[in-house]
């Protein structure tokens with residue numbers, strides 16, 4: 106059996122995993138500050154538990170597992186605070202590895218839920234594609250496309266020219282289109 | 292219309308800029324004119340529009356530069 110296949114590098118967590126984890130958390134809690142807190146808590150818990158990391162699953166899988174626990178804890182806390190412990194287990198999630206989330210039952214807006222499932226699946230797919238791209242270029246693309254940063258701000262931050270930026274954007278868009286074409290762009 | 296790789300790349304970048312509403316007036320006119328004659332770029336533009344729609348539909352979240360920096364310094368603090 107393969108052992109210690111993966112290693113952990115905490116000093117690269119923000120660069121490599123924070124956007125993915127943040128997007129995942131946003132999909133479940135839909136609140137920027139709460140999602141950020143959950144990521145901080147996840148990193149802290151992961152640091153404390155890093156000696157238990159066996160290297161059998163990837164660092165990403167391991168961090169996501171911790172984040173899921175944090176999200177569940179968060180909903181538990183909300184429910185107990187409200188004095189309503191009514192929770193249900195939601196199996197409709199993007200990944201198929203038994204991902205689940207406790208969700209308050211008084212939200213039977215099925216259309217919205219269905220939309221969210223598709224959107225979660227799509228955002229997971231986009232993140233999976235972005236994972237295959239150079240992280241710096243992927244971050245530049247995300248800042249420009251998702252966070253709508255001014256070209257100038259990104260250029261200053263990364264010390265590149267606007268034409269460099271558009272070349273990067275073009276490369277990432279082309280890679281993304283290629284990666285998404287079969288399932289989402291056909 | 293046939294164009295070499297470099298020319299296509301230039302036009303594709305204008306098309307990308309259009310997706311972010313950052314193409315200049317001149318670039319827009321130039322590109323629109325070109326689209327009337329070029330199937331390759333027309334195809335690229337159509338795919339590009341679909342990609343933009345798809346990204347919007349996905350409602351993706353990511354951290355801002357400031358948030359990334361905050362998180363980095365938080366983590367650095369905890370590591371040391």
Ligand SMILES: [Zn+2]
Nearest residue numbers: 302329331332
């Ligand atoms: Zn053309």
